[in-house]
Amino acid sequence: MMRQYELVERVQKYKPDANEALLNKAYVYAMQKHGQQKRASGDPYISHPLEVAAILTEMQLDESTIAVALLHDTIEDTTATRAEIDELFGEDIGALVEGLTKLKKLDLVTKKAKQAENLRKLLLAISDDVRVLLVKLADRLHNMRTLEHMREDKRMRISEETMDIYAPLAGRMGMQDMRDELEDLSFRNLNPEAYETITRRLAELSERNEGLIRKIEDELRDLLIANGITEAVVKGRQKKPYSIFKKMQSKSLSFEQLSDVYGFRLIVNDIPACYRALGIVHTRWRVVPGRFKDYISTPKQNDYRSIHTTIVGPSRQRIELQIRTRRMHEIAEYGIAAHALYKDGEGDGDPLSRETNAYSWLRHTIEALAEGDNPEEFLEHTKLELFQDQVFCFTPKGKLIALPRGATPIDFAYAVHTNVGDTCVGAKINGRIMPLVTRLSNGDEVEIIRSGVQVPPAAWEEIVVTGKARAAIRRATRMAIRKQYGGLGYRILERTFERAGKQFSREALKPVLHRLGHKDSEDVIATVGRGELSSLDVLRAVFPDYQDERVTVKPASDEGWFNVRSVTGMAFRVPGHEKGRADDPDAGILPIRGLSGDINVGFAACGAVPGDRIIGIMGDDKQITIYPIQASALQKFDDQPERWIDVRWDLDEANKTRFTARVLLNALNEPGTLARVAQTIATQDVNIKTLNMVRIATDFTEMAIDLEVWDLRQLNQLLAQLKDLDCIATVKRVYD
Known part of the structure; x- marks a missing residue:
């Protein structure tokens, strides 16, 4: 366990004038409060906040943030209070500790809606002060390093949470080294067999190529010195197991097919030296086509800047090179923690630098909370933003727009401005008119063609890949x-x-x-x-005093017809249903309110069930057809308002009539699928009226089923059960 004086010495190495008294007071307070508490490993609990603080010293953070790390569990796990911490350490530190306490209570791996809501809370807490995120990530990193002392189910839950939320969030904040370690530690627990296999193969490769990394480092360094770049730092490294596993999965490669297991960084003094070093290396060794990226001229959204290239280098090894300045290297390793504003409190006093792209992304994500999206939409939006690689495109005026890989001109239009997206009708890519479904590539110049009368089609939601575009289309x-x-x-x-x-x-x-x-x-x-x-x-x-006075008339049933009652008590007949039982004159009554006169009433082909909002359409033959309000067939009556009639269900508990609803399923084409679907329908007390099956792909079959149900609640319960079947890809009710 790290000692108190060692922590102080670490801080003083990069900040000689650090407030030693604050650090000592925070250590003593945390030690007293945690007392005899133990961790799952049996170590004194104080070892955890000390190690979290040590991780933050590697990022060279200020003493206030280090003090927060020492205190971060006190309110949650001890008798400490916010008021007490405010009095001893100031309101700034108290607010940070309380923010971390709220985050600790979150459980992100839960049902989707709850997970989404908790992610909103997480980002909102971070938005108050980005140091909350830095301490939280350091806290998570130390917990992952000591995860072997937890139960297996808890290890899996925490690892999944880390892989899904914290690792990509660290990457989005530019903290790539922390992201790599969090992913690797999660990978070790989530897929131990693959982790062990890749680790063993890497060890064998290192043994076989012993001294190769040093040899390549020396040759690269000598080449740069010979060409006048004398102060370059050359660092070689072997890629991490999870990085290799991800590449094998995404590109369907075996371990033997990987050609760039080794990566090298050339760190020079300034930007001109970066491009000189690039020219020297490319002149000496052959370049692998299509493997060059210049993130200096077009930085990533998390502020990452570097030149990437792949060469067939010394010993005819294919190696990846990253060329950057010292400042770029610092930001690449520590992300937002590398900015002086976070460490020294310079500027306007706001610890959140609004000049960084990393924080800008976070701020825009927080702004999305105000758009009124439901939690599931927000979770979808945020995860899309967290996990997607990027392409860089330009407006005709040269403005750079960063988008997720696979983005379309529609995504581009919404990235420029919501109004541009809403009025988009076409796009020119590199001067040529192209379909709106075209996938954009790095360097594309995109010009959006607009129309003032355009309304974005709902189908666009299935085309776009950015959360912002999807949210805007839904709105x-x-x-x-x-x-x-x-x-x-x-x-x-x-x-x-x-x-x-x-x-x-x-x-x-x-x-x-x-x-x-x-x-x-x-x-x-x-x-x-x-x-x-x-x-x-x-x-x-x-009109609270209004009374709806009705007199119910019980007309006799006729063969093949259902009687309908209106609010006026007049009787109507609905064709197409079973007649009532002879011993019960009420058994065949289907009450629908809102009609008057002796009119025949029928249902549209797609059916309607009690609980649906329904509309009656008067036909030329004076018969009324009942439609659910979502029916697409109603669009052809939009310009005939005189034919629309407001009707309502008026069923009582004695009614024993089933109603038709149509559903569409995309199911795996495998033995037993139909049986499982039929069994699920039967267990919900639902009847299959008709069933049509069409194979739409090698592995999928589309099922169109007309179901007979009691009401909308029963239908929704059935749809939920069908969605849970692993043999069903999609389930939806159709109104055609």
């Missing part, structure tokens, strides 16, 4: 739906109020918005149009 789609259903909602409310002898107006809604759970009248009207809010509920909110 635009929601707004378009609101606009579409606003007119319908208004007509429904007008008719409902008119039947009740009342006058409807937008002004009448304003005093009761809080009772309806909406912020403005237009939201209420659109919600009624979409079927999420009953027009009668709105009527009762505006």
